[in-house]
Amino acid sequence: MDKSNHVVLVYCLTQLGFMFFFYPGNIISSATEGHWIPIVIGMLVNILVVWAYMKGLSYFPKQDIISIYLGVGKWAAFVFLCPLVIFLLLVNIITVRGFSEVISLVFLENTPVWAISGLFISISTYMAMNGIGAIFRTGVLLAFLFLPLILFTFVISFQNVDFHYVFPLLTKNFSFLWQPGYIHSFSAFAGSFLFLGFITPYFTYSRSKMMLALAALVPFFILSVYLPILTFGQATASTFNFPFVVLVSTVHINWLMFDRVTMFLLLSLITFAMLFISLLLWEVSRILKRAMPKAKPSYLILIVSTLIFAACLSISSWQDVQMLFSWNVSFRFFTLFAIPFSILIIGLRSGRRQKVENR
Known part of the structure; x- marks a missing residue:
């Protein structure tokens, strides 16, 4: 069954979640x-990695x-799947704890972080326990509900920009490549x-549609960084942990019934x-299910969610x-490069073997 539109939507939504939260601060600080x-550079790496991943998977149409x-x-399953x-x-621990911290600061100042984390992980666990189909359907619903709000937030964020801050456009200093902030930016x-390798x-799904989605996300990544810079300037924007969130909190619209536009974002x-956490929980449960065939996936998801909550x-x-974030660097780059390119190499070897057998 072709689910190209669902796959593209879910991928774009998970990218948008990190794009506005961690990514701008990492780039501006580096x-x-x-x-x-x-x-x-980061987007080109991302496009290359996703292309290699999908190309490798194309050699195994019905296999995860x-x-x-x-x-x-x-040995290969152990070497690649354990990390x-x-x-x-x-990633689940960082996402749950990080977003809980922001919710506590912005919305629920008097609510303990542990209660917010518990609610956060509970909803994600419920989605994951209902399977990948339910996650995709939820993604489509969230896209209809919240993508217009994201676009609205983008448009009104131009309210206080000063385009003089865009200069200089070029740089001869590439030391950002070794800055911790830039290294952490690849978490986006x-x-x-x-999840493309699990579904x-x-x-x-259509690989061409996925590549179009990757290209369509490039302007959003650029604007998520440049809008805070054009509003506050580099020197000020670099002092914020979440520059885009701070930017949106400064926007004021008289005709809007809500006091803070930050609520929409x-x-x-x-x-x-x-949605992203539920996807990761489902992926972990798929791996653990193959290691423990007799265990029920729902029980595995509950156990993993409990461990994540305890860590939070x-x-x-x-x-x-x-x-x-720092501890996760090695695992992050292993996942970013070793998983896709190992799948591509295995796929190319399988393709050559099939050609030899067909001769």
Whole structure:
């Protein structure tokens, strides 16, 4: 069954969730001028990685990445899937704890963070327990409800821009490549595309539509960084942890019935983040199910969610979240490069073997 539109929507929503939250601060903190250069480099890497991933998967039309690695050998499944599980768990912990912190600061000042985290993970767990079909249907609903709000937020964010801040456009200093902020910016790409390798036994999708979606996201990545810079300037924007969120909080519209436009943005990001977490939980459950065939997927999801919630309770401050970001760097780049290109290499070898057999 072709689910190209659903796949593209879910991918775009999960990208948008991280795009406005972590990504602008990472880029602004790592570069002082010519910010479009690190953005374009990151997007080109993302496009290359997703293309390699989809190309490799195309050689195995009805297999997920678990079956592909097991086809090579149990050693391959262990080498590639164990770091992947650790990465998915760390991303879930960081996402739940990070968004809970922001919700507490903006909306629910008197509500303890643990209660927000519990609600956050509970809703995501419920979606994951209903399977990938339910996650896709929820994604379509969220797209209809919240994509117009995101576009509205983008448009009104131009209210206080000063285009003089766009200069200088070029830079001769490429030291941003080694800055921690730029390294962390790849977290916006590393986890979103992985679900493509888990849905192949259930759904098909168009690779060309996915590539078009990747290209369509480039302007949004650029604007998510440049709008705070054009409003506050580089020096001021670099002092904020979440520059785009701060930008939206400064926008004032007399005819709007709500006091803060930030509400629109954060509500959208929260729902997109829940969708992303449910996807990651489902992916982890698929891997664990192959390792423990007798276990029910719903029980595995509940156990994993409980562990994530317990980890969130042990995190006491935003500094601890940033420390987790640093710990996750090696797993992030392993997932970003080793998983897609290993699938591509296995696929190319399989394709050559089939050609030899058909001769």
